[in-house]
Amino acid sequence: MKKILIENTDLEVSRINFGGNVFGWTLDEKQSFEILDAFAEAGFNFIDTADTYSWWVNGVGGQSETIIGKWMKARGNRNQMVVATKVGSETKEHPYDISKKHILKSVDESLQRLQTDHIDLYYTHFDDEVTPIEETLSAYDELIKAGKVRYIAASNLSPERLIESFKVSEENNLPKYVALQPHYNLVERQNYETQYADIVDKYGLSVMTYFSLAGGFLTGKYRSEEDLSKSVRGEGVKKYLNPKGLEIIKALDTVSAKHHSQPATVSLAWLMAQPHIAAPIVSATSQRQLQTSFDAPKLNLDAEDLALLDNASK
Numbered sequence: 001m002k003k004i005l006i007e008n009t010d011l012e013v014s015r016i017n018f019g020g021n022v023f024g025w026t027l028d029e030k031q032s033f034e035i036l037d038a039f040a041e042a043g044f045n046f047i048d049t050a051d052t053y054s055w056w057v058n059g060v061g062g063q064s065e066t067i068i069g070k071w072m073k074a075r076g077n078r079n080q081m082v083v084a085t086k087v088g089s090e091t092k093e094h095p096y097d098i099s100k101k102h103i104l105k106s107v108d109e110s111l112q113r114l115q116t117d118h119i120d121l122y123y124t125h126f127d128d129e130v131t132p133i134e135e136t137l138s139a140y141d142e143l144i145k146a147g148k149v150r151y152i153a154a155s156n157l158s159p160e161r162l163i164e165s166f167k168v169s170e171e172n173n174l175p176k177y178v179a180l181q182p183h184y185n186l187v188e189r190q191n192y193e194t195q196y197a198d199i200v201d202k203y204g205l206s207v208m209t210y211f212s213l214a215g216g217f218l219t220g221k222y223r224s225e226e227d228l229s230k231s232v233r234g235e236g237v238k239k240y241l242n243p244k245g246l247e248i249i250k251a252l253d254t255v256s257a258k259h260h261s262q263p264a265t266v267s268l269a270w271l272m273a274q275p276h277i278a279a280p281i282v283s284a285t286s287q288r289q290l291q292t293s294f295d296a297p298k299l300n301l302d303a304e305d306l307a308l309l310d311n312a313s314k
Contacts, residue, residue: 001043006206008178013046015297019283020049024063032067050086059092069115086125096128100139122149126156137174153179184209186313212280220263251312255305268296
């Protein structure tokens with residue numbers, strides 16, 4: 001299994017980052033263990049979660065980290081896995097919050113649930129847009145010095161706050177974000193490419209994309225309004241059932257047929273072929289879905305494939 005180094009770190013990760021939002025939500029503990037076992041057995045080592053997954057189920061979250069922690073303890077494999085989690089999201093109990101007080105409290109709760117003494121990659125999940133950047137970064141500085149966190153990363157920050165954070169890091173000798181987790185896929189390109197790609201390039205960030213398969217649309221499962229009832233997530237992809245979306249599905253079908261592959265695998269391979277994309281985040285609730293992800297790092301798209309997909313999705 002070929003691994004990739006996250007820029008400015010010593011973290012070697014697989015090119016697929018498993019999205020742990022499904023643990024304790026659409027997968028129970030036993031099913032989660034089975035999926036995690038298959039993921040690890042195939043040589044993948046990178047798991048993404050958040051302290052608030054799945055807060056929409058019980059109002060507070062914590063289920064995903066708890067399941068991952070139990071699994072790592074049962075398998076004795078903490079040192080083989082690279083674990084990313086996040087802080088700052090809202091729940092029914094609190095709004096977005098990246099104050100020092102909230103971060104210091106939340107990290108200990110995450111460590112407890114994950115049954116570990118350190119987090120490999122700790123994300124600012126959402127920005128509350130009121131906490132001074134220096135306060136947030138100084139909290140992370142404390143955690144890194146205490147050995148509780150190895151590296152920090154950013155998710156839903158505005159381009160302005162992200163740029164400002166590098167300035168504050170530099171001026172105050174505080175930790176720098178090493179990675180970005182943006183919303184990016186074949187149907188949602190504009191925001192990342194126009195607002196964030198230059199920042200990623202300038203600061204040498206590694207990118208872990210979320211909604212990598214556009215809520216399942218890029219699997220090719222949804223091709224008409226009738227298909228929306230196939231899944232609980234169906235309504236969320238309705239907005240992609242337009243000429244552009246269907247043109248992308250057509251291009252994916254062409255490239256898939258050429259490589260005897262699947263649209264989801266091709267979509268992920270396209271992401272991996274883009275500059276700075278280290279590991280797309282993908283969830284799976286079955287072995288079959290997992291396999292489409294496993295196949296993506298092995299699929300090398302040629303210039304003709306990439307041009308076809310680019311033209312359909314521009």
